[in-house]
Amino acid sequence: MPIKLPSFRPRRDAYPPDLWTKCPSCEEMLFNKQLDKVQRVCPSCGHHFRLSAAARLALLLDHGTFVERDAGLQSVDPLGFVDQKSYPDRLAAAQLATGMRDAAVWGTGTLDGRPVAICVMDFGFMGGSMGAVVGEKVTRAAEYALAQRLPLVVVSASGGARMQEGTLALMQLAKTIGALERLRAGGVPYVSVLSDPTTGGVFASFAVLGDINLAEPNALIGFAGARVSAGTIAQELPAGFQRSEFLFQHGFLDRVVHRSELRGEIATFLGYLVPASRRNGTFADEPEPLGLPSFRPLSFLSNLAERVMPSEADAPTNGSGSHDSAHEPAAASQVSPESGAARRAAVAASLPAVPAHDTPEAAVPDPVEQEPERAPEGTVDADAHDAATPERPQDAERG
Ligand SMILES: [Zn+2]
Numbered sequence: 327m328p329i330k331l332p333s334f335r336p337r338r339d340a341y342p343p344d345l346w347t348k349c350p351s352c353e354e355m356l357f358n359k360q361l362d363k364v365q366r367v368c369p370s371c372g373h374h375f376r377l378s379a380a381a382r383l384a385l386l387l388d389h390g391t392f393v394e395r396d397a398g399l400q401s402v403d404p405l406g407f408v409d410q411k412s413y414p415d416r417l418a419a420a421q422l423a424t425g426m427r428d429a430a431v432w433g434t435g436t437l438d439g440r441p442v443a444i445c446v447m448d449f450g451f452m453g454g455s456m457g458a459v460v461g462e463k464v465t466r467a468a469e470y471a472l473a474q475r476l477p478l479v480v481v482s483a484s485g486g487a488r489m490q491e492g493t494l495a496l497m498q499l500a501k502t503i504g505a506l507e508r509l510r511a512g513g514v515p516y517v518s519v520l521s522d523p524t525t526g527g528v529f530a531s532f533a534v535l536g537d538i539n540l541a542e543p544n545a546l547i548g549f550a551g552a553r554v555s556a557g558t559i560a561q562e563l564p565a566g567f568q569r570s571e572f573l574f575q576h577g578f579l580d581r582v583v584h585r586s587e588l589r590g591e592i593a594t595f596l597g598y599l600v601p602a603s604r605r606n607g608t609f610a611d612e613p614e615p616l617g618l619p620s621f622r623p624l625s626f627l628s629n630l631a632e633r634v635m636p637s638e639a640d641a642p643t644n645g646s647g648s649h650d651s652a653h654e655p656a657a658a659s660q661v662s663p664e665s666g667a668a669r670r671a672a673v674a675a676s677l678p679a680v681p682a683h684d685t686p687e688a689a690v691p692d693p694v695e696q697e698p699e700r701a702p703e704g705t706v707d708a709d710a711h712d713a714a715t716p717e718r719p720q721d722a723e724r725g
């Protein structure tokens with residue numbers, strides 16, 4: 327009876343893969359031990375092989391300074407997810423293969439003598455996919471960096487969100503971004519290093535939010551795959567549009583740095599980017615809301631009314647003298663001020679009272695004018711009173 331051999335059996339002339347690695351770029355056979363000595367960069371063509379988390383930490387941090395934190399975090403299987411294997415089986419296999427509990431490691435150490443909080447990802451663990459554990463580690467690293475005023479360094483290597491955790495994996499986008507925003511508000515620097523590959527949910531969340539975004543040469547960086555991207559916009563995309571160099575040329579990255587210079591580059595930047603100092607014995611990191619202009623429904627409505635009302639007031643004028651264009655502006659200017667104001671008052675009166683937190687600034691420009699009105703209602707919080715006063719929208723407009 328013939329024995330069926332597995333199809334993936336290597337050819338006889340192939341080099342044993344535990345000893346040799348073939349460079350995918352120049353096809354040179356590289357001795358693994360030699361490759362490890364040169365930080366897994368091909369000596370003949372400069373191709374950057376992927377690094378394990380441990381090798382990455384050894385590359386960046388001063389020897390023996392790394393202290394891992396939250397090493398025990400481990401994924402559970404909240405969805406009971408099964409594809410070809412069950413999720414717990416996949417996790418166990420990845421843990422056996424890599425010796426890690428999940429695709430990210432975070433901790434503290436010194437980088438060229440400077441203390442940092444650092445989180446590194448390992449593509450070898452389920453494609454570096456981001457589930458709840460990876461998101462949590464990045465978040466905790468950012469929160470620790472904020473609390474301790476340490477620069478944060480995150481090295482990404484990921485295929486994206488972990489599908490086995492579904493929505494819980496997607497939620498990590500919001501969580502990590504929230505933590506990084508607090509870090510930004512607190513004036514603590516964040517250096518992001520994008521290695522090959524940095525795609526999907528990791529690209530879409532924390533990987534490109536660094537104060538400085540560095541990438542290794544020729545790293546695959548992007549959100550969706552090239553075919554999906556091209557299909558979505560129904561256009562041919564330029565060659566290499568998801569590679570570091572292309573992204574750098576188009577202003578998306580700050581530097582493309584050879585691995586041998588990465589540590590030195592980060593150290594240089596950390597020399598410039600110093601965490602904001604403490605203030606009055608506490609941290610100067612009262613988290614301001616996202617640096618966006620505050621959106622207040624009341625001011626939005628009154629602005630809208632401002633735009634809509636004059637044209638309605640003009641309507642009769644336009645109707646009577648629609649051909650007399652020369653007189654129209656004068657007529658409009660005579661009519662609109664009082665009718666506009668009257669209508670605004672009517673609109674304002676008809677608006678419901680607005681919760682206090684929506685219009686805290688409105689009280690600032692003219693606190694004195696409001697004092698007499700405020701007195702009778704002494705029991706009400708000043709802010710709440712101001713917000714509930716129907717005249718507020720007009721005042722806000724004039725101010
Ligand atoms: Zn090569």
